[in-house]
Amino acid sequence: MKIWICAKVLSKCELLFLVCEAQTCPLSSRWEEDKYEDGIKWKFLEHKGPYFPPKYQPLPHDVKLYYDGKPVKLGLAAEEVALFFAQMLDHEYTTKEVFRNNFFRDWRKEMTEEERVLITDLNKCDFGEIHAMHRERVETRKNMSKDEKQVNTEANQKIMDEYGYCLLDHHRERVGNFKIEPPGLFRGRGEHPKQGMLKRRIQPEDVVINCSWDSRFPEPPAGHRWKEVRHDNTVTWLASWTENVQGSFKYVMLSAISKLKGEKDWEKYELARRLKSRVDDIRLQYQNDLKSKQMVTRQRAVALYFIDKLALRAGNEKEEGETADTVGCCSLRVEHITLHDVLDGEKCVVEFDFLGKDSIRYYNKVPVSKRVFKNLKLFKESKQEGDDLFDRLNTAMLNKHLSSLMPGLTAKVFRTYNASITLQEQLRELTSDNMAEKLLSYNRANRAVAVLCNHQRAPPKTFEKSMANLQTKIESCKEKLALAKRELKQTKEEAKGSSDSNTVEKKKKAVQRSAEQLLRMEVQATDREENKQIALSTSKLNYLDPRITVAWCKNMEVPLDKVYNKSLRAKFAWAVEMTELDFEF
DNA sequence: AGCGCCACTTAGTACCATCGTA
DNA sequence: TACGATGGTACTAAGTGGCGCT
Numbered sequence: 321m322k323i324w325i326c327a328k329v330l331s332k333c334e335l336l337f338l339v340c341e342a343q344t345c346p347l348s349s350r351w352e353e354d355k356y357e358d359g360i361k362w363k364f365l366e367h368k369g370p371y372f373p374p375k376y377q378p379l380p381h382d383v384k385l386y387y388d389g390k391p392v393k394l395g396l397a398a399e400e401v402a403l404f405f406a407q408m409l410d411h412e413y414t415t416k417e418v419f420r421n422n423f424f425r426d427w428r429k430e431m432t433e434e435e436r437v438l439i440t441d442l443n444k445c446d447f448g449e450i451h452a453m454h455r456e457r458v459e460t461r462k463n464m465s466k467d468e469k470q471v472n473t474e475a476n477q478k479i480m481d482e483y484g485y486c487l488l489d490h491h492r493e494r495v496g497n498f499k500i501e502p503p504g505l506f507r508g509r510g511e512h513p514k515q516g517m518l519k520r521r522i523q524p525e526d527v528v529i530n531c532s533w534d535s536r537f538p539e540p541p542a543g544h545r546w547k548e549v550r551h552d553n554t555v556t557w558l559a560s561w562t563e564n565v566q567g568s569f570k571y572v573m574l575s576a577i578s579k580l581k582g583e584k585d586w587e588k589y590e591l592a593r594r595l596k597s598r599v600d601d602i603r604l605q606y607q608n609d610l611k612s613k614q615m616v617t618r619q620r621a622v623a624l625y626f627i628d629k630l631a632l633r634a635g636n637e638k639e640e641g642e643t644a645d646t647v648g649c650c651s652l653r654v655e656h657i658t659l660h661d662v663l664d665g666e667k668c669v670v671e672f673d674f675l676g677k678d679s680i681r682y683y684n685k686v687p688v689s690k691r692v693f694k695n696l697k698l699f700k701e702s703k704q705e706g707d708d709l710f711d712r713l714n715t716a717m718l719n720k721h722l723s724s725l726m727p728g729l730t731a732k733v734f735r736t737y738n739a740s741i742t743l744q745e746q747l748r749e750l751t752s753d754n755m756a757e758k759l760l761s762y763n764r765a766n767r768a769v770a771v772l773c774n775h776q777r778a779p780p781k782t783f784e785k786s787m788a789n790l791q792t793k794i795e796s797c798k799e800k801l802a803l804a805k806r807e808l809k810q811t812k813e814e815a816k817g818s819s820d821s822n823t824v825e826k827k828k829k830a831v832q833r834s835a836e837q838l839l840r841m842e843v844q845a846t847d848r849e850e851n852k853q854i855a856l857s858t859s860k861l862n863y864l865d866p867r868i869t870v871a872w873c874k875n876m877e878v879p880l881d882k883v884y885n886k887s888l889r890a891k892f893a894w895a896v897e898m899t900e901l902d903f904e905f
Numbered sequence: 906a907g908c909g910c911c912a913c914t915t916a917g918t919a920c921c922a923t924c925g926t927a
Numbered sequence: 928t929a930c931g932a933t934g935g936t937a938c939t940a941a942g943t944g945g946c947g948c949t
Binding site: 497499501506507508509512563566568570633634635636638643644646648676677678679715716719730731732780782785786789857885886887 | 931932933934935936937938939940941942943944945
């Protein structure tokens with residue numbers, strides 16, 4: 321167990337104290353149990369360990385690789401890796417030079433001496449037969465009967481029952497990712513230099529187990545041992561291993577609906593709310609710092625301005641050649657921004673164009689203050705492509721400065737703060753009375769946040785088609801409405817003088833119904849069009865204080881399940897329970 | 906200050922179950 | 928009943944940031 325030095329204890333306690341102080345609503349029941357002393361995450365932890373993927377099933381004897389036109393029956397190890405490649409043949413990945421080279425290098429490592437001598441050129445390998453077999457298997461699986469699918473579902477349920485839960489401080493909690501990642505070919509995002517490399521099969525001997533010393537330890541699979549069983553209650557993971565492609569750690573952790581994760585999430589939003597009360601001062605300060613004599617301070621001020629105004633990520637340094645070339649704020653290079661004295665009638669425009677996390681492109685044209693603009697010119701001066709824009713700054717320095725302004729403050733808190741405050745403000749502006757329109761308002765507010773945070777998605781493959789479908793429906797609904805209106809008019813005339821108001825009422829209702837239906841569909845069409853390339857889920861899940869949404873739903877009389885699905889409601893159970901009507905972020 | 910290690914959050918996509926519709 | 932669209936979930940990569948060491 322670690323020994324905690326005083327300075328750290330103080331800062332953490334201070335933060336916790338401030339967080340509790342800032343909290344406006346009382347915590348109820350499950351969320352109310354006392355906190356452990358600093359750094360301790362649990363007192364008791366018991367679980368079944370991770371679930372290992374099934375071992376490799378050899379190919380049927382008649383399915384072979386062909387090399388240079390001749391059939392080759394590979395040994396088990398090489399065959400498994402060949403199957404990984406064959407399975408991906410429909411994917412663009414397998415045509416990429418880097419992917420192919422990495423794959424081939426790693427594949428050859430799995431070959432026997434004999435195979436390695438024979439197979440020296442990937443282009444001479446014909447995976448056709450293996451690929452066809454794979455396609456067939458996929459097809460068979462797709463065509464399984466209901467009963468067969470049911471058998472699968474039940475088997476999965478059994479695995480879930482056994483491995484999907486743990487005992488943490490007397491509570492039964494769901495485990496998030498209890499399955500060990502199966503072997504395969506590494507699929508990085510963007511132009512990843514390691515794409516195609518073999519991701520090794522994880523053995524129990526690679527896995528470290530973390531649990532209570534006085535719990536029933538998980539059993540390793542028969543004939544195996546764990547790498548280690550430790551009892552570290554300053555961390556939350558149940559099992560961990562090192563992944564071979566990047567050498568990074570992988571963890572089995574609790575699910576997002578667990579108490580532990582929920583509390584952490586709540587603390588995150590409380591921290592962001594604390595920023596709300598300090599942000600004016602902080603902005604004033606970095607505006608001032610733009611004039612500093614110190615270059616570092618000015619760079620820090622401009623970076624902070626970007627992080628605050630544009631919700632850029634911090635931008636840690638990355639090891640060159642190990643990952644795709646992506647950047648965040650502090651790692652921006654001179655080629656990522658273009659300065660326009662005037663652009664489209666606006667002065668001092670900064671044009672951003674770079675790849676961010678997951679190699680998602682960030683493109684934006686932003687008018688900035690003269691002072692920021694002048695500084696940027698200065699930072700770019702006498703530098704060339706490839707040079708850091710903020711050459712005197714890194715995320716550690718930035719965060720150190722931020723934490724001196726407010727305990728616990730780091731760059732990412734600005735994203736949480738700006739996302740949540742944007743949602744709250746947008747909801748105030750956009751709200752209307754009809755249910756469909758209310759939901760559109762909510763989605764628009766959500767969308768404003770997603771745009772701010774640059775949360776993108778690939779347009780759904782069926783987008784154009786389903787849009788067209790919706791349009792035809794709208795057209796036919798329009799006709800229906802017109803017809804209903806005509807009928808109403810006619811009925812009205814016929815009913816003149818007579819006392820048949822009943823039929824008129826009926827027709828009126830029909831018109832109203834059609835009109836509502838049409839509106840609903842038109843709203844839906846708008847919503848979907850605006851959403852084409854924007855992912856709402858990421859901000860909903862990670863950036864928007866759920867209490868804003870819960871309070872809005874209560875105030876607007878919108879059922880919560882219209883905006884939060886079951887898992888979101890579970891994840892944000894704390895907010896559902898504690899949020900009052902007058903909650904303000 | 907800089908680095909490596911570690912733990913944890915944030916991210917997009919592939920896949921799957923379910924639903925409404927032809 | 929078969930089908931495609933849709934929403935939800937599983938998966939795992941890719942970030943952030945703290946900490947201890949040199």
